[in-house]
Amino acid sequence: MATCKSCSDPLTLTLDPEESGDEGQTVPDDLLLPCSCHFHWQCLLDQASTVALSLTCPSCNTYLPSTPPGPSSTNSFLSNNVQSQILTTYTNEGGVQPDLDILPVLTEEAFLLSHPEARPARAMHTLASEGDFQGIMELLADVDADEDIDMSLVQLLGWTDPLNGGKSALHVAVESQQEEVFWLLLWLGSAIKTDFFPEQVLGVAETMGLPRRGTVPAEEDLRYIKDAEGRTAGDYCAQAGGQWARFAEGGLFN
Ligand SMILES: [Zn+2]
Ligand SMILES: [Zn+2]
Known part of the structure; x- marks a missing residue:
């Protein structure tokens, strides 16, 4: 089974017993990057400053962004504003979120860390x-x-x-x-x-x-x-x- 590339622990999160009511209940916490590396959500956010700057995976150094499918050639306004994305699959308590762009989250977190x-x-x-x-x-x-x-x-x-x-x-x-x-x-x-x-x-x-x-x-x-x-x-x-x-x-x- 895959583990977090940052801390090497299994890709689960133990809920705070005070909040969940159950003792030590674990839920999935699996962020899958385009390079196929897995991280805990927080473990990747902790490295937001580096990732937002280098745009590479902190574990395997793969360049992560993709650009969204290009707009039609007649739409020059949009084509000038094409933004990069880092599309991930995130699995947590609420289910699976495919194609989740985490670049905005990483940019915000990098800003807040500094x-x-x-x-x-x-x-x-x-x-x-x-x-x-x-x-x-x-x-x-x-x-x-x-x-x-x-x-x-x-x-x-x-x-x-x-x-x-x-x-x-x-x-x-x-x-x-x-x-x-x-x-x-x-x-x-x-x-x-x-x-x-x-x-x-x-x-x-x-x-x-x-x-x-x-x-x-x-x-x-x-x-x-x-x-x-x-x-x-x-x-x-x-x-x-x-x-x-x-x-x-x-x-x-x-
Ligand atoms: Zn971790
Ligand atoms: Zn990687």
């Missing part, structure tokens, strides 16, 4: 895209207490993601049309006058005891952060149309 301080900020962007208001509140409440978080609240709110077009959490909230998170971020990180906030938002802020800073200098105001293409969250609102465009037209971003 920028560990960005991990909570990336997590916050994910929560923003999902509209997880409560999750963001819990993460922000931990900023001062959690020694794994090296950023200040202001840095965390204003962080822009180099892996996602230089977007801030506010850009992400507009893009994903997460209105509650949108208002929460503006409440915490903008100099917008309190009267501009919808009554419902004011109610939530009051119930939760969410403080606002007395002054937010322009360089820390989330409304003025630009993505890699120079667009603010207000530009995203205008583009999103509907109520979002009305927020932008209503002077929220001036």
Whole structure:
């Protein structure tokens, strides 16, 4: 039976008895690379920095990427944007995932291994895209207490993601049309006058005891952060149309 090329153990994972309820239950954890080498998921991720850079198997040095089937010759836009993939077969608790491209995961992990301080900020962007208001509140409440978080609240709110077009959490909230998170971020990180906030938002802020800073200098105001293409969250609102465009037209971003 195949074993992990990194740690030589069988390709299974023993579940945490507290989470699974059973004692020492094992499940498959078998990542099969195009070169036919097997790894545990985490064992390969631990080597993400090397693999994302060399694009070769850490065990047999085979070059891993393949390019997806080419677009039709008439589509010049797509052909200029052909991206490499590393297609794997991953078998875990949930079953078999054939043709799983792990290059995006490796790229993200390589970035986070060299920028560990960005991990909570990336997590916050994910929560923003999902509209997880409560999750963001819990993460922000931990900023001062959690020694794994090296950023200040202001840095965390204003962080822009180099892996996602230089977007801030506010850009992400507009893009994903997460209105509650949108208002929460503006409440915490903008100099917008309190009267501009919808009554419902004011109610939530009051119930939760969410403080606002007395002054937010322009360089820390989330409304003025630009993505890699120079667009603010207000530009995203205008583009999103509907109520979002009305927020932008209503002077929220001036
Ligand atoms: Zn392993
Ligand atoms: Zn290999």
